[in-house]
Amino acid sequence: MEPLVSVITPAFNRVTYIRQAIESVLSQTYSQIEFIVVDDGSSDGTFELLSECDSRGELRLFTHPDRQNLGQSAALNLGLRHASGRYIVILDSDDVLHLEKISKQVAYLESHPDIGMVYGQAMAISSDGKELFPIPPNDHVEPGDPNRLLLDCYMALPGGAMVRKSVFDQAGFFEESFRASQDHDMVVRIAEVAPFVYLPGIVFYYRKHAESISQQGLERRWIAGFEILARAKKRFSYRSSTIRKRKALLHFRMGQVRWFQRRLLSALWHFIRAGLGDPKRSMAVILGFEKAR
Structure with a gap:
């Protein structure tokens, strides 16, 4: 059957x-x-x-x-x-x-x-x-x-x-x-x-429609992302580079949210953390080799 x-x-x-x-x-x-x-x-x-x-x-x-x-x-x-x-x-x-x-x-x-x-x-x-x-x-x-x-x-x-x-x-x-x-x-x-x-x-x-996630929803998503990452690190033997790069990506996403919220100092802080965490990928975004979707 x-x-x-x-x-x-x-x-x-x-x-x-x-x-x-x-x-x-x-x-x-x-x-x-x-x-x-x-x-x-x-x-x-x-x-x-x-x-x-x-x-x-x-x-x-x-x-x-x-x-x-x-x-x-x-x-x-x-x-x-x-x-x-x-x-x-x-x-x-x-x-x-x-x-x-x-x-x-x-x-x-x-x-x-x-x-x-x-x-x-x-x-x-x-x-x-x-x-x-x-x-x-x-x-x-x-x-x-x-x-x-x-x-x-x-x-x-x-x-x-x-x-x-x-x-x-x-x-x-x-x-x-x-x-x-x-x-x-x-x-x-x-x-x-x-x-x-x-x-x-x-x-x-x-x-994809007009009821898609808002900026407030995006903020919740990336805040949850930091907690998901912290739990994953305790649960499984991920490579240290994976944890570092994922954290950098989350900081970049939070920087985008803060930028649209006009919280510019907070946005700058997150962008700096992203750059320090994954400088290669950050430079690729700055130079246009990778899209910041």
Whole structure:
């Protein structure tokens, strides 16, 4: 028999897009799917839409007590506690799965029992569904090194990846104190406990729209990044150069945030820390050889 796959979607005020996300799961070429959606206190009609889907048997809907808004990590953890599949897929409520994503990734993991996680490409799309660019780029090669993943944060967990439930059991739950970067924290922890591979090809569509992360959200992301790095250093034997360069990158990102906030002295301090931590990369950015995305 085909193994069961649990698809978990955290949802908060996504009534405009979530129907497409649901349809992309229901239309998969793979049949053994358990679809779990956790509403995180939506107030825009998302909860009512999901309740109708639940009553039709299209998904299993869960909420926090009193329908509280506890954040994405808490929603994902609630979904994981109810998941019974051999494999886990996390789909954000405004993204869309490729029709063959689950069947292809299950086939790979079933034939490679030593691999804990497989991921593919996302196609970035606009709010109206227009294709923009692939993530990662078409020439991407996965080195399978946790050092590289911690340093450059080149993949995120939602949409593109499929992870063995047994690997989640080893890595633990999402960190609920993080209101940003919890996906990067989790994928780093997964890479520390299990081998992971990349299969070229689009497996989901990542929506970029006007509700994307704000400057305040970016500040939360990079503050969380420093804590993620500190925890990773205690947990795993990363190279000292990886820790130093990642810290430099985080200082650079905080410098950008402070610059846009017009906190110029703070921005300058972070840029200096970035330059001292990774002078080669800093010079490449200054000279235009590397883009400061």
